[in-house]
Amino acid sequence: MIAQSGLVRFLIVSVCACIAVVSGCGELQLTMEDVAYVPGEKSIFVGQLERDSPFGIPDAMENESISFWVGDDLIGVAKTDDEGRARLAADLGKRSLQDKVKARAWVGLRRVEVVRPIQSWDANTVIIAVDVDHTIAETDYEGVLLDDVDTKTTTIPGSVEALNALSRKFHVMYVTARPNFLYDETRQWLKMHGYPQAPLVMGPNASALVDQAELKEDLLKWRREPLPNLLIGIGDKASDAEAYHAVGMLSILLAPAEEELEAENVFVMPNWAAIQAFFDVNGESLTKPDRLADILERDAITELDIPDQPEHLQIRIASENGDDADDDEKDNDEKDDD
Numbered sequence: 001m002i003a004q005s006g007l008v009r010f011l012i013v014s015v016c017a018c019i020a021v022v023s024g025c026g027e028l029q030l031t032m033e034d035v036a037y038v039p040g041e042k043s044i045f046v047g048q049l050e051r052d053s054p055f056g057i058p059d060a061m062e063n064e065s066i067s068f069w070v071g072d073d074l075i076g077v078a079k080t081d082d083e084g085r086a087r088l089a090a091d092l093g094k095r096s097l098q099d100k101v102k103a104r105a106w107v108g109l110r111r112v113e114v115v116r117p118i119q120s121w122d123a124n125t126v127i128i129a130v131d132v133d134h135t136i137a138e139t140d141y142e143g144v145l146l147d148d149v150d151t152k153t154t155t156i157p158g159s160v161e162a163l164n165a166l167s168r169k170f171h172v173m174y175v176t177a178r179p180n181f182l183y184d185e186t187r188q189w190l191k192m193h194g195y196p197q198a199p200l201v202m203g204p205n206a207s208a209l210v211d212q213a214e215l216k217e218d219l220l221k222w223r224r225e226p227l228p229n230l231l232i233g234i235g236d237k238a239s240d241a242e243a244y245h246a247v248g249m250l251s252i253l254l255a256p257a258e259e260e261l262e263a264e265n266v267f268v269m270p271n272w273a274a275i276q277a278f279f280d281v282n283g284e285s286l287t288k289p290d291r292l293a294d295i296l297e298r299d300a301i302t303e304l305d306i307p308d309q310p311e312h313l314q315i316r317i318a319s320e321n322g323d324d325a326d327d328d329e330k331d332n333d334e335k336d337d338d
Contacts, residue, residue, distance in 0.1 A: 060084030071099035158272030216243035
């Protein structure tokens with residue numbers, strides 16, 4: 001789990017990277033997320049336009065037009081905001097999903113274009129948002145920021161196997177506070193380690209790291225309307241749980257058993273084996289969007305089962321005051337016995 005000192009370290013290394021890295025000054029950079037198609041829902045198009053700076057951290061290009069295409073069909077055009085990000089929600093209609101999605105931008109006489117695949121998703125499948133750093137990645141920040149290919153960051157044990165198993169019953173979306181200029185490197189790391197192919201959602205820039213709960217809430221809130229089945233979030237810290245809870249999602253945090261969390265109504269699990277066991281025992285509720293949405297609307301997550309646990313699992317529900325909800329119930333039972 002990222003401690004506050006870890007975030008400070010990340011920001012310090014970012015500043016060092018600005019000084020140490022010089023990359024193609026003035027070159028335009030256009031990135032785009034993979035597009036998920038869900039029958040009956042609008043698809044989300046997100047592009048970000050930046051220009052390389054002499055300090056390594058790209059500068060956002062504001063008030064520029066990014067057009068989005070499927071094959072030769074223009075889907076729509078959106079303007080970039082002060083973070084260089086353009087967002088569009090549009091109906092793909094009956095267009096061929098075999099076509100690639102293109103984002104295109106003109107700045108003066110210069111054209112940039114990027115191509116991404118379409119992820120075809122079932123309308124009756126629950127979507128899981130999964131954090132990256134310290135949830136599936138044992139992040140080495142120097143490797144992330146200073147190396148062209150991040151070979152220093154390792155995987156959290158069990159995360160590759162668990163996510164590949166979950167992706168057979170759920171749709172997966174990676175949602176990370178990492179700034180967008182790390183998009184290609186992060187995508188490459190996920191592929192290199194065998195994680196399931198899925199849309200990658202990132203923050204706009206390094207400054208957004210200061211309030212990660214607000215950032216992730218914004219990243220998720222805009223997607224919840226066209227993706228109503230986005231109902232589960234897996235992360236590693238209280239700010240993840242805060243963001244998931246704010247947009248009406250089930251929160252699961254990966255955290256050591258002895259760690260106290262300032263989080264409310266959150267399932268806390270010590271490792272990916274516990275997470276997989278939890279999904280296995282609650283398959284009937286977690287795989288059905290209507291049933292899970294009803295549980296969340298009624299704030300009734302205690303209806304979900306905690307599996308019979310070997311010593312190493314220790315799944316618990318964090319209550320409002322940070323205590324283990326199961327321990328509270330045990331204390332009440334002891335008082336009743338007295």
